[in-house]
Structures are given as C-alpha cells and as structure tokens.
Amino acid sequence: MALENVAAKGLVLLGCGKMGSAMLEGWLKGGLPAGSVWVLDPNPSDWLKATGVHLNEEITITPAVAIVAVKPQMMGAALPALRALGGGDTLFISIAAGTPISAFEKAFGATSPIIRAMPNTPAAVGRGISAIIGNAHVGEAGLNQAEELLSAVGQVVRLEGEEQMDAVTAVSGSGPAYVFHLIETLAAAGVAQGLPEALALQLAQATVAGAGALAEGAAEDPSQLRVNVTSPNGTTQAALEVLMNEDDGFPALLKRAVAAAADRSRELANG
Structure with missing residues (x-):
C-alpha cells in the first residue's frame, strides 16, 4: 500500500551514493515506476542515468516522501533543495548518520513529519537492517510507509526513542x-x-x-x-x-x- 501511495504522489531522493542507489534499485525492482522518482545528485553514476528517473530536474510535485541520503558534511548545502516541501504532508526520511531529528525540524519546519533512519551497508545486497524513529508528527501510516520503503534493502526495526540511535549506530551502523x-x-x-x-x-x-x-x-x-x-x-x-x-x-x-x-x-x- 505504501509503495502505491508513493507511486501515485512521487518520491524525492536527495543523494544517490551507495546507500541511495541500493534503496532505489530495491524500489524499482519492487515495482515503483521510475517516472515517480525525482533524484537530486551532483555526481550521478552511469547506472543512475540509465534508470529513467527524473534526474536533477526541478521538483514539480508535492511528493509523498522525501529521503535525505547525503553525507552529514554535505547537509548544509543540500537541504535547501527540499525546504519548499516542508510544513505539509510530505514525509521526510533521513538516513544521514549523526544528524538528529531536531536538525531537520529546523530545516523543514517544526510541523513536518520526520523520520530518522539508520540502515547499514549490507543493504547493498538486500541484507541490511534499518532502525527508525519518528517525531511527534509521524503517525502509524508514516512509520508503515518508511518501513515498507526501507524493507526493500533488508529488515526494519522501530526504536522507542531517538536516544537509542547512538547505540544502533555503534552496533549495526558501524x-x-x-x-x-x-x-x-x-x-x-x-x-x-x-x-x-x-x-x-x-x-x-x-x-x-x-x-x-x-x-x-x-x-x-x-x-x-x-x-x-x-x-x-x-x-x-x-x-x-x-x-x-x-x-x-x-x-x-x-x-x-x-x-x-x-x-x-x-x-x-x-x-
């Protein structure tokens, strides 16, 4: 159901390195139409160019989901590209290590639904595990949507609080x-x-x-x-x-x- 919603409303992927590419490959194999995906990446791979997604095009939709998959040190320069999507129904999912939910609330607005996720590198072969936690504006439907998207590259677990993310990073992330x-x-x-x-x-x-x-x-x-x-x-x-x-x-x-x-x-x- 979540992928159907994403297919209808669209998905934006900010950053498409190894983890972003692994997730995108899983979604496309799972039936998500390439035409429903907008990817913003300054150095797209040849594989990405051949997928048929909207690559580095102006975002003309209000997507169901926007995923932040850039490195923490690139966050300041990259996030403004998604700022206009904040404060509405778009669900933001971050897979950036070490960046708390509060940083994204500051960037996209305190009322934006935001999920912080920590996947790990075995996602590249579909054997990863991701931990997720959402802010107060993420309901069960949002968590289900994030879980279905991340399950394309492995298992998904839900945390009780964001403070657990540091331990998750240390155990499964690293x-x-x-x-x-x-x-x-x-x-x-x-x-x-x-x-x-x-x-x-x-x-x-x-x-x-x-x-x-x-x-x-x-x-x-x-x-x-x-x-x-x-x-x-x-x-x-x-x-x-x-x-x-x-x-x-x-x-x-x-x-x-x-x-x-x-x-x-x-x-x-x-x-």
Whole structure:
C-alpha cells in the first residue's frame, strides 16, 4: 500500500551514493515506476542515468516522501533543495548518520513529519537492517510507509526513542566494519599458521558468512550455537579460552569499541 501511495504522489531522493542507489534499485525492482522518482545528485553514476528517473530536474510535485541520503558534511548545502516541501504532508526520511531529528525540524519546519533512519551497508545486497524513529508528527501510516520503503534493502526495526540511535549506530551502523576486520584478521591468523593468503581469505569469508546465516536462521541463540560446536578440551575450546577472556578478549574489546562508536555518534549529533 505504501509503495502505491508513493507511486501515485512521487518520491524525492536527495543523494544517490551507495546507500541511495541500493534503496532505489530495491524500489524499482519492487515495482515503483521510475517516472515517480525525482533524484537530486551532483555526481550521478552511469547506472543512475540509465534508470529513467527524473534526474536533477526541478521538483514539480508535492511528493509523498522525501529521503535525505547525503553525507552529514554535505547537509548544509543540500537541504535547501527540499525546504519548499516542508510544513505539509510530505514525509521526510533521513538516513544521514549523526544528524538528529531536531536538525531537520529546523530545516523543514517544526510541523513536518520526520523520520530518522539508520540502515547499514549490507543493504547493498538486500541484507541490511534499518532502525527508525519518528517525531511527534509521524503517525502509524508514516512509520508503515518508511518501513515498507526501507524493507526493500533488508529488515526494519522501530526504536522507542531517538536516544537509542547512538547505540544502533555503534552496533549495526558501524558493525559491518567490525565484521570485515574480523575476516581480515582471521585470514591473517591463518596465513601465520601456514595457509596461502588466498585460501585463508576464502576460508575466513565463507566461515563468517555461513556462521552469520546460521545464527540468523537458527532457533537457538548464539550462546547455544557456540556451545554446540565446542567439544570439551578440543580445538574450539582452546581458541575460545583466549577470545572469551574477560580482560582482553572479545567481551571487553567489543564493549570498548561499541562505546567509542556510540560516544562519537553523540558528539556528531551535538555538533
């Protein structure tokens, strides 16, 4: 229903980098007509040029949704292009990290319905997860519309308050980088044990991807899955005694890492 509303009234996408392109590709595949989409992007890709959307044209509609998908440092220069849409029925959705709802209320008017969303990079392969929270002017219909649009690139969860967004940013927003680093360090450890680099990388990539899929689809929680593959006094137990060390293993390290990311998110939000 939400895509039908967007198809009828139109959608504006401000910024079409990797995340914007992933979302747009998902919407078009889901049946949203290219003619219903206006995209504003100073450096459009060849793929974007070939989609048939209204590219860098004057916005002649009052769209159902306007999505802000530019980097925070570009916000000041980019937002004026959407200012005329504020104060009406257009739903604004921001996927800009570290930019609070209050900044968009200031830009578009305090009565504008605004949703802040935090997707992550696996959205590029349709396996992302996005967290959303709206201001007081966003009703259930607006949240449903945002959820349907963002579900084109993965799962969507709703937050209880905007203050949770910093933790979301630290866990799922920045989280893919932690996993990528795990892959590269696991591969490097394999090389240190005598494996060729290409083989070690292949083993690490497939292991992390497979374990993630298993964890997502299994009835057991991750703790039980860990127990299931840990034989007493075996090789896995030997490794876990190092990784689960409370002083310098995963528990302490990831707690510090996530806290650092959340603190930085708070700093960005406060200017």
